[in-house]
Amino acid sequence: MSRWLFDLGNTRLKAAPLGADGRPGAVLAIAHDGVDLAAELDRHLPPSIDAAAVASVAAEPLRVALLQALATRCQRISLASTARQWAGLRIAYADPSRLGVDRFLAMLGARAEGPGAVLVCGVGTALTVDLVDADGLHRGGRIAPSPALMREALHGRASQLPANGGVYRDFADDTDDALASGCEGAAVALVERSLAAAAELLGAPPPRLLLHGGGAAALAARLPAPELRPDLVLEGLARWSAAASPVVAGTDAA
Template sequence: MMLLLDAGNTRIKWSVTDSGAEPGAWLAEGGFEHAEAAAALPAVLAAHPGIDRVLGANVAGPAVRALLEAPLAAAGLPVEWLTVTAARAGVRNAYTVPGQLGADRWAALIGARRLHRGPCLVVCAGTATTADLLDADGLFRGGIILPGVDLMLRALAGNTAQLPLADGHFRDTPRSTVDAIVSGCLHAQAGAVERMFAQISGQPGALCLLSGGAAGRFAELLELPLRRIDNLVLIGLATLAPGAPGQA
């Protein structure tokens, strides 16, 4: 069995899968905060004693990496961290410096290629929102990064004198300050995604793959062909494991 880890800026998502299983066919999955790693990881290992391999993507920095590696090393399980290259698993990386692309975005693109062979916009909505263009031939053309929904809300609260940390709701025509703040932030997310998707909207089979913990905040606002995917980064990691269906 394999343990897959997606170490993001706020949380660590994980899944357990059988080697050679279809990516996304998890035996178990979950998540925990960075500071919970010392207790959470041993609990996962104890619940799944057959784990003999660990694959991970980390964008949370060396301190979080060390938090994850320590309990796994104590169990005799080194982590195979994903490194970003110019090409892998049918995806080609058009970044000017390929290694500067985040490992989470790289894994998500690989997962997207596994799930959809047509042109797609790969959107991951978390602490930050990313929207990456992937052509039908597997070329990652580039993408954008913008603050996630909560970051936008906190930025308004922290940098203006009279705008609160909003606990409002989306409205087409907001008539209160808290609703205006929430609606503006959600419009910003949806608008950025739709503008990126417009670059491929005329291509046959074009699709937006939407993943991430904040995806549900603005998914219903999007007016484009859409498929919601849970844990796209983990699907990409599973795709990379030798023997996985679709591995190349």
């Protein structure tokens, strides 16, 4: 049985076959800005898929485009959504629908790795931080711009400031490095403060720190004992899909 996982973010689509061990296989990443998504899927996917599980935080037109492209080759499609409780994870939000499904799935993926408290940090378009205690209770989180988005925002308001480039230094002596240092440093400080606050809240040593997303590796060197999990959302989606109810392709999948 051919089963695939799809994580549609604000910048990239990540896709992977679901292996016999219940985990994602080799991951395909497509930057979807200005790309014909259906044509890209035709290039990289098999012509027929038995089942697909989809998680999306992208804009509605892009989500619809993905589902329509999948409906031409897929017999069953499951669209993930945030649940109040799932597989021992309990969400802090009073209205779970307001918690992004990517954050929900990343926490599911983190819980699947074993017991103990964990701080789950996603570094993509946004920087997200979520604390899950040893009992599986989500204690809440934070959302901020990622370093890349900070750079883009500065460039948008002051075009003389480059949108990328530079290297991290504690005290930079040129503008490119100062921008890289300031934006990365702001993200690092938020994560470090979250780790300290988690230790205070739980009355224990700081929790494990899991980093995922396209910008995770750039921050890892400046954080205490991080564990890189670039495909944590797909890991959680694999766990979610094991008990999900499919939508039949060709009906209202879009």
